[in-house]
Amino acid sequence: MNKRWTVEKIKEGFGRFVTEYGRLPMAPEIDKLDYLPSARLIQSKFGGLEKLRAVLGYKDTHFGKGKFRSKIATRVNARGRDAELALEKVLREKFGEVFVHTERFFDDSKNRVDFYVYSPDGNFGIDIFYTDTMRDLQKNINIKIDKYSKFPHQLFLVVGNKDFLQTDLNEYVTLKTKTLPENTTITNLETLFEKLENRKSYSDPLKK
Secondary structure, three states: OOOOOOHHHHHHHHHHHHHHHOOOOOHHHHOOOOOOOOHHHHHHHHOOHHHHHHHOOOOOOOOOOHHHHHHHHHHHHHHHHHHHHHHHHHHHHHHOHHHEEEEEEOOOOOOEEEEEEOOOOOOEEEEEEOOOOHHHHHHHHHHHHHHOOOOOOEEEEEEOOOOOOHHHHHHHHHHOOOOOOOOEEEEEHHHHHHHHOOOOOOOOHHHO
């Protein structure tokens, strides 16, 4: 049965999203939420998401403009750094401090990988990043595919945002038009830890 989407009902849905995520929903996320109307209905009834935000009384109505975009970028960068520091601690505890290199160059173009790890089971690299939306995830991945085209070992592209389930990432890879290199895997942190759990580590000389 179709819902009757009044302005009050939609604003209630926006409020719920803000409570859960601390921000307004973006266009790619709308169709996944059962408590908000479809993007197509918003376009036909209100003239688009930006105009709907204005109708609902939100001051910042366009996610690509000015200070609002800057705030999003600042928050994402901060969370990305937090995730990177937490991952570095886990890697050093697992593989040993001397076998975990940060910001290591890997080709002649001055490209660097966030973490390069030495392991008896094979060396590997990790690039961890934080993103809020599937759309931004797609942009990030496409950029990183080009960046790491010459990376010679196994590479994990890790999404630091815990809201991204591994099933969502797997579906994205399946539908992706730009094929991932064979040595590259996209994971969230939970899946990464599962994959690394049984990896062997060298004896840490600093602990002798």
